[in-house]
Each structure stands twice: as structure tokens, then as C-alpha cells.
Amino acid sequence: VQLQASGGGLVQAGGSLTLSCAASGRTFSSARMGWFRQAPGKEREFVSAIRASGSATYYADSVKGRFTISRDNAKNTVTLQMSSLKPEDTAVYYCAAGLRPAVASGSSGYDYWGQGTKVTVSS
Numbered sequence: 001v002q003l004q005a006s007g008g009g010l011v012q013a014g015g016s017l018t019l020s021c022a023a024s025g026r027t028f029s030s031a032r033m034g035w036f037r038q039a040p041g042k043e044r045e046f047v048s049a050i051r052a053s054g055s056a057t058y059y060a061d062s063v064k065g066r067f068t069i070s071r072d073n074a075k076n077t078v079t080l081q082m083s084s085l086k087p088e089d090t091a092v093y094y095c096a097a098g099l100r101p102a103v104a105s106g107s108s109g110y111d112y113w114g115q116g117t118k119v120t121v122s123s
Helices: none
Strands: 002-006 009-012 017-024 032-038 045-050 057-059 067-072 077-082 091-098 117-122
Touching: 002 091, 017 032, 017 091, 017 117, 032 067, 032 077, 045 067, 045 077, 057 067, 077 091
Parallel strands: 009 117
Antiparallel strands: 002 017, 017 077, 032 045, 032 091, 045 057, 067 077, 091 117
């Protein structure tokens, strides 16, 4: 599975941004998809994940109620809609695909990673 994240950019606090991750390969519909982020000087952290079927979604407490993850298995894409953005959301956002049963919020449970897209939220 190859992953290509896009949609990052500069936005003012309180604004919205939508990230997309396009996947190649026939295993996308079997993969749990996740978004992680890494701010400068910090470790990579879990943001959100969605099951292969889309039947369940998971969010970090810091983004719950502001971010929405979705997927389109017919188009091999996963989307992260971000609203009410805060300066602390500034980071490089990575999409990831996991083919093995694992905890959705753990980075070790993901087998493939995209290159990242940068999100900057100005105050």
C-alpha cells in the first residue's frame, strides 16, 4: 500500500482544513486507516483512526468533537475534516494503514505510512 497525504496548509485559528490520503493497492479496503501528527520537537501522536469497514472511528481526546475521519473504499481515500483549529494543532500530519489487528491508537500497529502534510494554525 502506498499512501499520499495532501491538503495541508496555513489556516487561522478557528478555521477549517480537510486532509486527504489517497492509497494505492487492492488491500486498502481491508486496512484500518489512521492519522497521526508530529509537532516540532515532539513525538508523533495519534489523532484519529477508522476501521476497514468504516464501522467505527476513534479520536484523541484533544481533537474529539473538532475532527471527523471518513473513508471511501471505492475511491481508496481517507479524509480528515478538521474544524475549530487551534495553534496547538500545528504539526505534520501522517496517514497510515494497518493490516494487522492492533490497537487503533498505537503507531506500531500500522504497516504503511504516507509522507506527511504540514498544517500550520496561526493565532
